[in-house]
Amino acid sequence: LQSAAARVPDRPALIMAEGSVTFGELWLRIGHAATGLRGLGLAPSERAVVMIPMSIDLYVAMLAVLEIGAVAVFVDPWIGRWQIAAFAAFAEPRAWLGVTRSHLLRLVDRRLRSIPITVTTGRRLGPLPARCTLAELEETAGESEVQAVGEDDPALITFTSGSSGEPKGANRTHRFLLAQHAALAAEFPAQEGDVDMPMFPVFALNNLASGVPSVVPDMDFRRVDRVNARRILAQMRRHGVTTCTASPPFFDRLAAEVSRRPAERPTLRRILTGGAPVSDA
Numbered sequence: 001l002q003s004a005a006a007r008v009p010d011r012p013a014l015i016m017a018e019g020s021v022t023f024g025e026l027w028l029r030i031g032h033a034a035t036g037l038r039g040l041g042l043a044p045s046e047r048a049v050v051m052i053p054m055s056i057d058l059y060v061a062m063l064a065v066l067e068i069g070a071v072a073v074f075v076d077p078w079i080g081r082w083q084i085a086a087f088a089a090f091a092e093p094r095a096w097l098g099v100t101r102s103h104l105l106r107l108v109d110r111r112l113r114s115i116p117i118t119v120t121t122g123r124r125l126g127p128l129p130a131r132c133t134l135a136e137l138e139e140t141a142g143e144s145e146v147q148a149v150g151e152d153d154p155a156l157i158t159f160t161s162g163s164s165g166e167p168k169g170a171n172r173t174h175r176f177l178l179a180q181h182a183a184l185a186a187e188f189p190a191q192e193g194d195v196d197m198p199m200f201p202v203f204a205l206n207n208l209a210s211g212v213p214s215v216v217p218d219m220d221f222r223r224v225d226r227v228n229a230r231r232i233l234a235q236m237r238r239h240g241v242t243t244c245t246a247s248p249p250f251f252d253r254l255a256a257e258v259s260r261r262p263a264e265r266p267t268l269r270r271i272l273t274g275g276a277p278v279s280d281a
Contacts, residue, residue, distance in 0.1 A: 001027060001063065002146070004211035013208060014056050015239055017218040021056050023211065031144035033064035036137030040117045042095050044069030044147050047157070048117070049088050051075060051098035054201050054216055057121045057134055059208065061097045062156075064137070069147030070095070071154045085109040087159050091169065095119070096130070103129035151175035181209050188243075188272065195239055197232075199224075199246035203272075215239045217246070224249045229257035236266040245272040248279060255281045 001023070004013075009024030021029070042048060048065045050072045052058040065072045073091045075084050084105060088096075095117035096106055103120055106112040107129065118130035119137060149155075156172040180202070190196075190212045197215045198204045204214040218235055219227045224247055232254060235241070244251075251273055258265045259281075 001030075001208050004208065008211050011211065012213045014059060014204070015213060015215045016056060017216075017235075019056070023208075026056070026059065026208075029060050029138050030063045030067060032140050033060050033134065033137040034067040034144045035142045036132075036140035037064055037070070037095070037117070037119075038068055038144075039140060040095075040119075040131070042068060042070050042117055044149065045071065045153065046094040047071045047073050047091050048095035048097055049073045049075060049091065049093045049115075051084075051096075051102035052121055053099070054204070054221060058201065059204070060138070061119070061121075061134060063208075065095075065097070066155055067144060067146050069149045069153075071157060073157045075159055081105050085112060087169075088112055091157060097121075097134070100129055149174055151178070177205075181206055185210060188270070191242075191269075194242045197236060197241045197244040197246070199244075199250055203245045213239075215241055217250075225253075227253045229253040230264070233257060233264045233266055236268070241266060242268060243270045243272075244268055248273050248276045252279055252281055 005023040005027035010022050012020050013023040013026045014021050048070050050058070050062050050065065052061055062072045073088070073093055075087045089109070089111040093115055096103070096112070096115045097119040098121070100120055100122040103118065106115065106118070119132055119134055120130035121134050124130055124133055152173050152175055154171050155174045155177050158170045158172065159168065184206045190210050195213045195215060196203070196207050197217055198207065199217055204216065207214045215235060217227070217232055219232065227250055236244070251271060
C-alpha cells in the first residue's frame with residue numbers, strides 16, 4: 001500500500017456509495033490512526049478486535065493495527081451475540097475497534113467490558129460507547145513508522161463458521177497474506193486502467209496492495225440474495241468497473257437483470273466467483 005500510495009497517490013483506492021478515498025489519502029489516514037493507537041498503548045503482537053463492515057473505516061482501522069505490528073481479530077457479525085462475545089474473549093484482545101452496535105455488545109458482557117483500548121467509528125459521549133473515535137485517532141499528529149515483524153507472526157485472526165463443529169480461530173500470518181497476494185497477482189493480473197468491484201474484503205485488500213481501485217458494491221452484505229441488481233449495474237457503469245469478484249448468488253441476480261435488459265450489461269472483462277454452487281446462468 002505504501003508503494004501504491006507513492007506511485008499513484010491521486011488514484012481512487014476505495015469508492016463507496018457515500019464517498020471515496022485516494023491511495024495517498026488512505027495511507028495518511030492509516031498512519032495517523034496508527035500513531036493514535038500507539039498513543040493509547042496498543043503494542044506489537046497484541047490483539048485488537050475489529051468489528052466494522054466493509055468500508056473505508058474498516059481498512060483504516062485494520063491497516064493501522066497491522067502498521068504497529070498488532071494483530072487484527074475478525075469475528076463474523078452475523079453469528080449470535082453470545083458466540084461473538086465468546087470468540088472475542090477467547091482471543092484475549094487488548095483493543096476493540098468497532099461500530100457503535102459492537103460496543104453495545106461489548107458493554108453487556110463482563111468478559112469484554114474491561115478491554116482498555118476502545119475505539120468507535122461513530123460518535124461518543126464522554127467514555128461511551130468507547131474511549132475515543134476513529135476520527136479522533138486520525139487527527140493524531142506525528143509521523144508513523146511501519147513496525148517490523150516476522151513473516152510467521154500473526155497478522156489477522158478469523159473464526160470459522162462452526163458448521164462442522166466448534167468454530168476455530170484461523171491464524172493468517174504475514175507470510176500467508178504475502179503468499180496470497182502473490183498468488184492472486186500472478187493468476188489474475190491487473191491491467192492498466194482496471195477498476196475492480198470486490199464483494200469480499202480480502203480482494204479489496206489485494207487491490208490496495210496492487211494499486212487497483214476498488215468499488216465496494218452498494219448492498220446489504222448480510223442478504224446477498226436480495227442485492228439490487230440495477231443499482232449494482234449502474235454503479236459498475238458509473239465507475240468503469242472492469243473486473244468483479246463476488247459470490248454466485250450476487251452474479252445470479254446480475255445475470256437475471258441483464259437477461260431482462262440487455263442494454264444494462266456492464267463492460268466486464270473478468271469475473272471471479274466461488275464459495276457456493278455456480279449456476280448455469
